[in-house]
Amino acid sequence: MRVLIVSRTNMSGGNVCVGGLIAQGAKNVRLLTSLGANQPSTSPFQVGEFWDIKLESRPRCIPPHVEDMLVQNASKVGISNNIVNDINAVAPVYRGALSETFHRALLTPRGRAWHIDRSNIPNSSVCFWETPVALTLEAPFGKTKYHYNTPQEETHLPFVGVSTPQPTIPAGTLVRLSLARWWAPEGQEDEHCYLQLSGWY
Incomplete structure (x- = not known):
């Protein structure tokens, strides 16, 4: 899936929470590791980048945190020229x-x-x-x-x-x-x- 990285926030233990937006369907996702943990601070995902990511739903999501997804593999495919326009074009x-x-x-x-x-x-x-x-x-x-x-x-x-x-x-x-x-x-x-x-x- 093509994912626009829209957030990177600080978490405990030196980890980061990485938020993404899937353009097709305007679906918000939270990119966890393949084991369901928060991304390490060395995670390559940066705000404004487009990535092609194979995602799997996290088992037993606890609402309202239904965006949790497991990253199986990922490759960077580009950078947004205007992230505001890209978000407004697909997301409420x-x-x-x-x-x-x-x-x-x-x-x-x-x-x-x-x-x-x-x-x-x-x-x-x-x-x-x-x-x-x-x-x-x-x-x-x-x-x-x-x-x-x-x-x-x-x-x-x-x-x-x-x-x-x-x-x-x-x-x-x-x-x-x-x-x-x-x-x-x-x-x-x-x-x-x-x-x-x-x-x-």
Whole structure:
């Protein structure tokens, strides 16, 4: 399958999570190793590249992370001349309020991280969004986050991409959002998937 690499994010243990977009069918995929692990930091997949990849579905995917695929073999076949146009040509893009992304499944408590819970699970864990306002870089508690603020809603989006953060992501920028894996803070039982910013174009 011909896959456009659209994200590369930091994971624990020095690994990276690599996101791709299959042009035929506009299917988002997460490129795991043939054994189902995250890619090592030495993985050759870079944002903006086209790869011809033999993929197999990961057994027992846990929604909403249905994009997990196992890479059996891969060869680089080109580089995108305009990744924004390539994404817009095939993939759905949310335009409007951030709360409308992920089929409006996000829980949006003011002053707390936005997330989903098991009461309303969207059919995917990644999406593309055109931000209606500028996102500004902040570092509360030493963590890199982008502040999203409109008269109706506000949150801080953790940035997990490997690229160098920039002070401002202008309004109208195409970005990739993702939901982290199910997780519960220490001492709590209920797991959530927290909203994060994977990158921009």
